[in-house]
Amino acid sequence: MTNTGRPEKTASDRAALEDRAYSKAAWRLLPFLFLCYVAAYLDRVNVGFAKLQMLSDLGFSDTVYGLGAGIFFIGYFLFEVPSNIIMHRVGARLWIARIMITWAVISAASLFVKTPTMFYIMRFLLGVAEAGFFPGIVLYLTYWFPAVRRSRMNALFMIGIPVAGVVGGPLSGWIMSAFQGVGGWSNWQWLFVLEAIPSALLGVVTLICLPDSIGAAKWLSEEEKRLLEANIQRDDAGKNQHSVSTVFSDLRIWKMAVIYFCCMMGLYGISFYLPTLVKATGVQSALEVGLLTAIPYACAVASMLFVARSSDRTGERRWHFAIPAALAGIGLFVSTQANTNVAVAMLALTVGTAGMLATMPVFWTYPSSILAGGSAAAAIGMINSIGNLAGFASASIIGWLKDVTHSTNAGIYCVSGALIFGAVLALLGKRQALNASRPVTG
Template sequence: MTTTAVHSGAADPAFEDATYRKVTLRLVPFLLLCYVVAYLDRVNVGFAKLQMLGDLKFSETIYGLGAGIFFIGYFLFEVPSNVILHKVGARIWIARIMITWGVISAAMMFVTTPTMFYVLRFLLGIAEAGFFPGIILYLTYWYPSHRRGRTTTFFMTAIALSGVIGGPLSGWMMQSFDGRNGWSGWQWMFLLEGIPSVLVGLVVLAYLDDRIVHAKWLSNEEKALLQRNIAAEDMHKEDAPIGKVLSSPRVWLMSAIYFSFVMGLYGVSFWLPTIIKQTGVKSPLDIGLLTAIPYGCAVAGMVLVAYSADRTRERRWHIAIPALLGAVGLVLSVQWHNNTVLALLGLTLATIGILTTLPLFWSLPTAFLAGTGAAAGIALINSLGNLAGFISPYAVGWLKDMTQSTDSGMYLLAACLVAGAALTVSVPARMVNK
């Protein structure tokens, strides 16, 4: 990336901070909105489950397989999708992703058989492949590593915000629209929550800039500062061939860590409404309102821990400790499953811990990957890690069918979080603390 002469004020920390504030205000709220509608379309099947299993006579295992098969399509197309994004630009490719997944998500309302359920979930995974790692890659075009922790966290608070917004919204839709036009509440939910993805995808085409040089809303001095900082950091990274990146032991270690954390994430995302229902809460709206509590608390936890990690420039323990807290929370939710208040307390601790690990995790691989190698490496880590999105709901569903309880599934997810914490602290500090 070329650099140009830098305004004399560029060395001034105040000028630099103001420039990054300007970039953040322009990009991050919009990217967060994109991820909120994306994540809502990915996990709203957890709410649909409250009604559709009874309507369609699906077993817990069928649900778990359908919820998880999304990630097979996601896995198969993740790396090529992210490489295409790096080549053609984020604006066109992210818009394509959002529009196609919005249409497919809305089509979930027509599911009547297990095969239709599996096929549409698989196609939804293909449609969304490349979105999340594409945004992580996109942020490396704008921010150096020591500023990316907080930025990535603000973006990934979308997971928690989708729970805060989506839980009550999904519950309200399912309860209020049930029976209208002869459709069940879960059918209305899929339709109404698919439309925003299409609309936001169209806005992406007009709003997003591919690179710093394309940003007409930045002055030449601001562009020069941003380009200089990115170029200086990229000098210490390796833009390795795709084949070398995909066979790198460091990339596979990152994949194993992320896999462990995603096991916990989708255990909570797909089963939180069910666990709350098992404590004795019956109304879909009440369940939706209660699911907002863990996610709302997680937003605060994510931001505070990310601020501490960026301030101290320490990554490993800021990831490992929340992972361990997440494991403790899952175990407590099992121990207190007969008490709604105490179970919700355990689930809140679990959600805070699990969601806090995820954005900070991405400061690890982006500390040593650059260029096309970064596009491929980030996509491989995300795709392998998200295979846990297939295994986690399927394993919990199968264990629930076998034992008539989600307890053993939560113990499995807690063990995965502990393993992820141990692998994280095994990463050399000099490689990632920058």
């Protein structure tokens, strides 16, 4: 053996270097990506708070609101896969920055809505602008972290959803309470403008600071870069790298899309109607509604981190997905039976929200564990775009059924059933289908 003058690294030395490098990457990337997702999700769903005043100001029905809230996902669906493929080719830094700045401008411009048609157009354009952000970040994380570490990394990014609820609920409630009539604008107009500012600022920071790849990270040593790149290459070696077109004929991908559609029925049923559900228990103040909606989301932060860590530690995916999904469906159903009992309704909504959001980090370990490269980009975009059509379906169905039955209960029953169906579907098929190749012990 040739003596290079340097002692060979032991297994423990390599493990220590690897842990240090991944810790450095996680601390550099995840807090920032998390903040971006908080801003993104806040701009996407603040229409749920705007609804409390917007409908009466503009004379919109619940059907108009439901269609407008949901039509976001038509634009999202049409441009999701192309957006992810473009990001894979041009790099995350430029494309994510473009997405964030564009959606901030469109979200703020929603203050000019006067008619149902204008409402539909702005929501559609917001979906077009944001298309590719979430699956783009999911894809971006595959460039850095191998499959066995990915559930926890996904969780650290995706807790942006519940944190947006924790922060956004009280913030939106305060804006709705404090800004009515200021400068001649209604409170919902101020809501759209003020909550678009963080997205625009973070978009500029993304353009300056986000590295496109491991090799572009100035804060990693050359040895750390080589180690992380070797791990990703080894992780990709056993995956399929089909052409983009063959992704659309892969039955595994379609099954994942259906499962994700069921999950998103729950997520957007909660996101667009949680303020309405809380208000239906007898709470009238917009600020109180905002504070109460923070409770389910705060509990969801803990559930996401706990389930993701347990799933990575054991290497088990199916039950870690199915149990929270089923609990979410049960929780939402029970919330409709609480009538005006605020405590029972909030407990049920908390179980529903925490369970639903706990499914997401576990689910997104699967597509990136079986595909790589352009096929992974297309598959992640396809699954997310089809799944997010549930945002259109859930918002439209709940809004229409509320106009017909004068209650949100029938719509929530549909959402609850979808979540339980998704849990059952995830358990069908080969046991290995949603499981990691090996657990992470650290």
